[in-house]
Amino acid sequence: MGLDLLKGKRGIIFGALNDKSIAWKIAERAYEEGARFTLTNTLVACRMGEVVELSERCEAKLIPADATSVADLENVFRESMEALGGKIDFVLHSIGMSLNVRKGRKYEDLDYGFLNKTLDISAISFHKVLQVGYKMDAISEWGSVVALSYIAAQRTFYGYNDMADAKSLLESIARSFGYIYGRERNVRINTVSQSPTMTTAGSGVKGMGGLLDFANRMSPLGNANADECADYCLTLFSDFTRKVTMQNLFHDGGFSNVGISEHAMEQYNIGLEFVGESAVE
Amino acid sequence: MGLDLLKGKRGIIFGALNDKSIAWKIAERAYEEGARFTLTNTLVACRMGEVVELSERCEAKLIPADATSVADLENVFRESMEALGGKIDFVLHSIGMSLNVRKGRKYEDLDYGFLNKTLDISAISFHKVLQVGYKMDAISEWGSVVALSYIAAQRTFYGYNDMADAKSLLESIARSFGYIYGRERNVRINTVSQSPTMTTAGSGVKGMGGLLDFANRMSPLGNANADECADYCLTLFSDFTRKVTMQNLFHDGGFSNVGISEHAMEQYNIGLEFVGESAVE
């Protein structure tokens, strides 16, 4: 009962893990809107019952792949084109992981092996997806690629750690490769900078609960949720947005352009009154 | 033969003048997508045969108004709600004019009476539209307002003159009022920063021909045209983008994030070789 916004389009969706994932919501909504696509994730994730069930429900082939492996990505594109019967019209990249975050290494005490992994998995994988797709000429003219990002790429959120740097790198790759894909293939590449979202990945970030509340009160429309993010990404995959490229698009209820909201300040002031002192002399 | 993207939505479209206008294209496409709306423009414009013809073709009531007049704007909202049978779901603001540009006054020799008019017509009119709509409670929950802008709000384009300052002011108003409308009414307000477009207004800008060529070669997807801009604006009026607000969204084929493109540089280098000298010693 969609509008057929993506009717006839073929896609690849990276990163659907469970029904909290934004990628999961995008798969569900893209299916409703008439798209056909493949799903890809790590081998472990692909064996999870719910991922299998999603793939069946969406009639989507499930293709295990390590997104840092060029060979695996070549296979993803090859199998996807075979399964879907043609070049790919849209790609979603929703991949991020930091061992420094997981292992509790602070930003001033990073393990550099972990940092390399953070960048490789969360950002360079996007270049690999794009380079593989480019060399195989696997993305159709007027195709659309979206990677999910976060505003930590522009401003520091304590606790987000080296993922902030990874997101900056990711957004830069979107611009750099967006230029080439646009010029040579009429393909657009954008990042969507989403509100903090309580996905499985998000829940690992230090102080996530307070952050969600703060972001929600700062945002005039409140935090955007995963369902809303899915809808927004569909517009970027549709033919209505053909000339939008190389952009980082905030989908965040307005958070990015608020310095301080009345609601957040009220909450903040309660803390101030409670403690009865101010940091400003 | 649209997708019914805007089915059942009621709108007000400011600024459709002729078939080169972006507002005109938006009217045509919104109609196809199932929206009903009113058209408004100055009294003179409303008497032009083609505007009348558009209004008939789109079954849209034509309401003359001076967008700098609060009384006229009140009338626009009142008549629109009557004609459409309810609150307004979307508003397009596509209004801009500079007497300094028209009269050939350079930026270092502005007439300050003209500057006041530029700001009043091109930017403050947007505040008036929003304030009138707010006081009349005329915009529905999850409604969407878009104003058209240009990247001269961020970077200087010689010849764009005081319109650059007007666009900065316009974008600021979108943020400032977007915060309030979001918090109180769940309404979103954004600006779309469009490629230079050869509209009737655009054709008055000094050196527009060279600029169009430069922008086109700089943009990996080429300049976005008025039809494409219309499609993009429709997504912002639709229910797929409910949490996007207070943003300035570039619809420009990538121009905004290109420092120098290969195509523009090639063209530039021809000039360099032809002249046989370089500005850098």
Added chain:
Amino acid sequence: MGLDLLKGKRGIIFGALNDKSIAWKIAERAYEEGARFTLTNTLVACRMGEVVELSERCEAKLIPADATSVADLENVFRESMEALGGKIDFVLHSIGMSLNVRKGRKYEDLDYGFLNKTLDISAISFHKVLQVGYKMDAISEWGSVVALSYIAAQRTFYGYNDMADAKSLLESIARSFGYIYGRERNVRINTVSQSPTMTTAGSGVKGMGGLLDFANRMSPLGNANADECADYCLTLFSDFTRKVTMQNLFHDGGFSNVGISEHAMEQYNIGLEFVGESAVE
């Protein structure tokens, strides 16, 4: 006991009102660093004892002027060049006022006459200063002009009201005129976006106390104060920064690039715990 950073330079300083003013601090420090300058303010301000005392202490002629009057500004430049014996090397613009703020008119209920005054006094006055200086050829090659701004030009701070729009306009004027002054006169024009500061003007902004505390805890270096702002402005007037132009420079202890700091979050969380509920379901 300065370093003679501005030795031999001639300046004009707009907006010194009392020893809380940033302009006041700039006057004091510029004097220490070897500059000579005039002070200008409204007629009422120029009659205040402390302003007279500052002018005497800094050997600075006091020139009353309405900064929205072209004739008055012509007089400021003429008298300044006479008093200082040559063209002007630096200009500070520190002027802002909103009757909407003063009279408690909310942003969704602006008086448009007041809005015009806000823009005229707080932003267009800067264009007038620059246009008058340009036409009189009163600013020396490699001169430097700075206007004081605030981050509300980019992000909404509830309560800052129409001053946000004025600051956006101000920063746009700095870019637009900076382009021309750079190209034609080798003069640079920048804005300094300063931490919220408890000046006489600042103290009129709604909720200023909470905002100062919030900004201070958000900023890794704490809020920048007026003395520090003065020092920073001196570098922009000096010969060490000749190629910096058309920029908006944040002098804010890092506030502008922090999404959420640990210190602000701690304070915020106290409020959350105290109230015992969260805005996020």
Added chain:
Amino acid sequence: MGLDLLKGKRGIIFGALNDKSIAWKIAERAYEEGARFTLTNTLVACRMGEVVELSERCEAKLIPADATSVADLENVFRESMEALGGKIDFVLHSIGMSLNVRKGRKYEDLDYGFLNKTLDISAISFHKVLQVGYKMDAISEWGSVVALSYIAAQRTFYGYNDMADAKSLLESIARSFGYIYGRERNVRINTVSQSPTMTTAGSGVKGMGGLLDFANRMSPLGNANADECADYCLTLFSDFTRKVTMQNLFHDGGFSNVGISEHAMEQYNIGLEFVGESAVE
């Protein structure tokens, strides 16, 4: 005959290679302004006659180090503190290298081993410098760290290749670590985004000649050169800028905020007329 702007300050300067290097100019000027510092570069560079000569002229100890080696960086800080007799007040990071650029690998055909090296040398080395300095508590309160960057971090310049992504990562690291250093140590960290400069590194970038000319005509003040960049960096090391942190500061003659200049357009139009056709139909 300096002003003693940096009198008594102790520094470490990374990346002085020859008299075209910005780091070289900074060393010369810092010395004139009363600073004492060490110089560090790769072992090969440290053996070059001119580097030795610079170190002698500036009374600066020369410390060979691989900036990607934590052990080497620990040694740099240890030896510098010994040689200079205390904690470090300022650090300059001017390091960048891409094997993909050198070997002519295009951005759509990157060697991922080379990419890792680009990021490690050009960006992660900055994190290592900061982390080592942090753990050793080697940077004084109110110290200042600057890394040199380029606007390719924000906008695509064809030919700049994976260095664009490295600069984005570098600027993100400056923000992320700037937050921590600010909060814990009252140390500021910024990047300076410099005009394209004909250094030894810069001369490797494809199409550098045309780019320099274009940037020069786009910038109202013309391109900033290495000497001017040195002066600007000195202000950031001085006590006049204590509250500026986490910023990316454009030192580019205005380039970053120009969309199109009259001078660049004139040159561009010559190419258009010469070819006699336009890309816009």
